[in-house]
Amino acid sequence: MIRVGLTGGIGAGKSTVARTLTERGAYLIDADVIAREVVAPGSDGLAQLVETFGADILLPDGALDRAALAAKAFVDDEQRKKLNGITHPLVGARAAELLDAAPEDAIVLQDIPLLVENHTAPFFHLVVIVHADEGVRLARLTGQRGMPEDDARARIRSQASVEDRRAVADVWLDNSGTPDDLAAKAAALWDERLVPYERGVRTRACAPQPSAEVAYREQWPVDATRLTNRLRVLGGDKIADIKHVGRTSEVGAAALDVIELDVALAAGASAADLIDPLSDGGFPERSPGVHANADPGRAVTINLV
CATH class of the missing domain: 3.30.460.10 (Beta Polymerase, domain 2)
Incomplete structure (x- = not known):
């Protein structure tokens, strides 16, 4: 088994890479999906949020009103720490459960938006960064997702810098082209690197080294x-x-x-x-x-x- 950390700035195209690798056989653990799961209606996570931030963070149907939570949880560092203190352990525990359930020969793909910011890169066999220039990402966020430009710029600039991402990247996938271009790069990564890497770890075999x-x-x-x-x-x-x-x-x-x-x-x-x-x-x-x-x-x- 190998663990591959996948990340990239908002609008970079990470989902295309995740989809391509999953279609080829990767065992996906998606941090965003888990984050929603651990605060679903009836969950212990949602109950803790209500106890901490009040019942007015709920929608009429009992689901979490994320905008209402954000209005309370992101007013200062103290409130943000309260939120993270509830959700982060739950997300981590669920991710560990899924990792334990992975097959012995799995290529585990962990899609983690804040991998760089959380300083977890050294814990993976390989870190894959999906990158697109800020202007490209801005156009995607405003055009495809309908995000206001000021909000999109703020989201982009609140995340890790290009330099920070390059420092931890074992693989740098440039997504300045089309989704098909990016999918082809991801497929080649799977065939040429991830599959032989997993086999080498499982069999304890060293890869060939260059001679020139x-x-x-x-x-x-x-x-x-x-x-x-x-x-x-x-x-x-x-x-x-x-x-x-x-x-x-x-x-x-x-x-x-x-x-x-x-x-x-x-x-x-x-x-x-x-x-x-x-x-x-x-x-x-x-x-x-x-x-x-x-x-x-x-x-x-x-x-x-």
Whole structure:
């Protein structure tokens, strides 16, 4: 099993990617759907909201009046924290239930609008960002969804920046073209990367690594940081330090397109302690003390020292 985090700014086209991957077999966990489910009529979540914000957040039929809730919950940080304190644990618990129910060979697609803002990117095997320029997104929101322009601009600018999204993106899907163009990119991602990646994690097989040098790429230190954050989550207190080493760490140097990381073990930890967590997280053991990538799209060598 692998977990793929899918996100992108409002109006970027995330739903097209989710639909395409789900049609090809992805196991979808949609945070927006769950968020509605946990406050449905008769739910404990709705009862907690009513107790906290009052019965006037309900419609005549007993369903949640989202506009009325927003008018009360978004007046200041204290009220917003009350709302999040109720809904976030419920959404997290339901997502965990669905994850536990996924098949062992699943490619789990978790559609999370605020993945970047919530700093959860390192907890996924892969993060897919769907992107479109602000002008394109604005036109879609005002034209296709009928959103007032001022509201659309405010929604766009309240979300994560392009730079923040690029920092956590393993895959960057540009959606400046047609929905069919984007769907084709998503289908290729499934066939060429996600399917072999899941198979590699499940069988603990390393992906092939490149054998020819390429010119220096400015993306290398960004990739190294993203991988380091993922390894820290996987290794926890068994890891003391991680350093980007080798030719890809030398600015301007040509090198094999392989990110090399030296992982210093914490006192009392051994390389054997990390075999299972690193392998399950996408980095199977290639040789004693050395792990590599199961992901065919991002070559990495991890030396446990």
